[in-house]
Amino acid sequence: MDGQISPHSDVIEALRAELGDRLSTGASIRDLHGRDEAYSTPHLPDAVAFPETTEEVSRIMALCHAHRCPVVPFGIGSSLEGHVIPLQGGISIDTSRMNRVLAVHEADLDAVVQPGVTRKQLNEELRATGLMFTVDPGANASLGGMAATRASGTNAVRYGTMRENVLALEVVLADGRVIRTGTRARKSAAGYDLTHLFLGSEGTLGIITALTVRLFGQPERISAATCAFPDVPAAVDTVILAIQSGLPMARIELLDEVQMRGMALYNPDLDMPEAPHLFLEFHGTEAGVAEQVAQFREIAEEHGASEFRWATKTEDRTRLWEARHNAYYAAQALRQGAKGVVTDSCVPISALAEAIARTKSAIAEAGLIAPLVGHVGDGNFHLSILVDPEAADEVAAAKALASRVSHIALELGGTVTGEHGVGTGKMGYMRDEHGDALDVMADIKRALDPLNLMNPGKIVEV
Template sequence: MSNHTPTNNAEAIAELRNLLGDRLSTGSSVLEIHSHDEAHTTPALPDAVVFPDNANEVSGILKICSKHGCPVIPYGIGTSLEGHIVPHRGGISVDTSRMKKVLSVNEKDWDAVVEPGVTRTELNEALRTSGLMFTVDPGADATLGGMAATRASGTNTVRYGTMRENVLALEVVLPDGQIIETGTRAAKSSAGYDLTRLFVGSEGTLGIMTKLTVRLFAQPETVSAATCVFDTIEQAVDAVIMAKQMNIPMARIELLDELQMKGMNLYNPDMPMPEKPHLFLEFHGTEAGVAEQVSMFESVCEEFNASDFKWASKTEERNRLWQARHNAYYAGKALRPGCDGLVTDCCVPISSLAQCIAKTKKLIESSNLIAPLVGHVGDGNFHLLILVEPGNKEELQRANDLAGSVSQLALEFGGTVTGEHGVGLGKRKYMEDEHGAAYALMGVLKKAIDPNNIMNPGKLVTVN
């Protein structure tokens, strides 16, 4: 574990303590919590953690840190997967957990205005009686600020979009402490550069979001979920492509390979399922609409020899099914208890997905590692959970090599090395390959907005 405390940071901390009193902490357990996310990145302690209550305080914090050239690391709830919130150069971790208000729910406009510390399940809890829902659902119960910062997505994205489509407007504090608003609550606009989309996915390197306006959707009248089993992954992927061609508006369509299913059986022994490639699906619509989607999808599956169709139309059964999917990470780990997990995040055009997965499987085989696969197959996005024995350096190296080869594969197929987890520290090394000359332009933007390079320095983009 590394740590850095230049004198400048100490001066910044003194001023921050004046501003925030006991909402600044240098207690060792607080520093430890803010030293790591859920990734395999080497942890690093911040010099202090601050807990602002509002945008004005965030502005005050950034003015102080700007003056002293002190690094600032925005922190949501610590569930990122590429070391985004690790203070690898020390500095101040800005924890937004006290900014948790749902400020408004606009039922006619299908939007809500929230503070960045609200988590996705907290927002949906607040929406329960409105007939509306917030759809983006990464594996973790992340904060909306963190989800916007990493341009997160999830199992519903195939129908309802990622954070890119679901953040309408932002309040952002810039590195110099200026508070700006980007976008409006109007459904569309051609009024200048799309600053909202620039901050979404910027991973705290350009400023701190202090308010988000997010898009909501109507809760569907009827929901039906299902699982079905295929002989091969190719057949499962081809079934999804055909279902898309037939315009079936799938709300969720998730792929799990035979190894992942084995892990799920170990993790949930009371819910045994065949250890073969599965699709987990969900359909939303009117009663008649869902019935039609289901029957269309069944005809697709017949074509590809799917079997063991199981429908879950009761809410309880459905929740159990999706909880099992959301727990895929832990279920995968059950294949090798006590191990660490390294997660990959390729996303390719769906036409290349089956081929990309086939090549990935060969790479896994020759790596001699255990790596179950789950995928948001409707988006062409899939994850490996590469299992690694803690402390086994040689194995970690092999796991990193495998992750690197799989990332290169995604690029060869015209895709991206990260569909939804983001760049952070872990994916920086692929950025040049993925973006070419455009990566330098990202550096130009970073430098223009954050000339002192205080905002989450060294993440996403490297500036001189």
């Protein structure tokens, strides 16, 4: 403990008796669990626990409850709003050893997994079944973390977010009790929907120790494409018309001209013009995909699309989506040593063109570099506002721009976070977004965690 006595030394001793060397107070382990991918100030846990079973999580929680010690669940640390930072120290519960696929029910199109299973791992294990898990936030996140943050990503437009893709949960409560929410039945009207209450609760109400997730059959045909547009409004209008026409696209992603410049710098082999692009994917039968592609192409060409490139082979598609998933790093290539302040606006599709136009005006006014990418089929888009983390005035200007952009989303009937979650980064907007409903969230937090031990200081102050 770096020579200091932890205020939680009693519980640490008790946990070490329970977990042996799966309880760590080493500096490097604690450091890894004191930060995430966000632009947030790190804070160390007093210790990190590596449970392997639900029963161990339950005993850890009961001990921490008895000792009034805060706990923060940790998946793989890919969250973007400071969710996993132990603001008050205490125990970081790392679920990476709870990484077993417990059951695959092929006939029911569902799987039961431990929270440390990652999405790529699950899809590897599913490969022989012809089924797939569809939620894809880019990072190879843990499913527990994705559930806790209500994650989504590139193909939510077709298959839904974690909200639609989790049927049931096992959760350990603040005092160590283990509950099960929901069943594997496809629908239920049996009382309060606790599954959805815990989805997106970011570890503030309980720790997810198992999830039942939906699976889909792999489509007969997958076709991916990119195309360039003369300007962002043309690309956005194409998206809006495609969505409104009911085209069941699996992915439809916007990357603006600034982002494309970053991509070219980051990956010179990409060889794509520095113009706004859509990255697309179509799933279906052979005939269905052909029909979708033809309809989409007609809409896009009416809006001046050019430079269509197609990828039907798996390796070409993989390359295309890896380029998209590396957008955050590509953005940083625009400015050496810069960090990105990330925004996460999501608006009704009818307001998307205005939201993006106003957002780009705000960037220009601020005089900052802020590439834009988005899951625009859902009305969701991100900026990565590039700043020198050492320049206080720049950081302040970036935060002011992020705030302006978030309020534009609210003014247009949207949300400040489509998929990244609240953590600490978006807490300042919660009153503006929710009004008095935030008090109801606080009531629920107090009811389920009266001692405020579960990831304290996240989502809502109590």
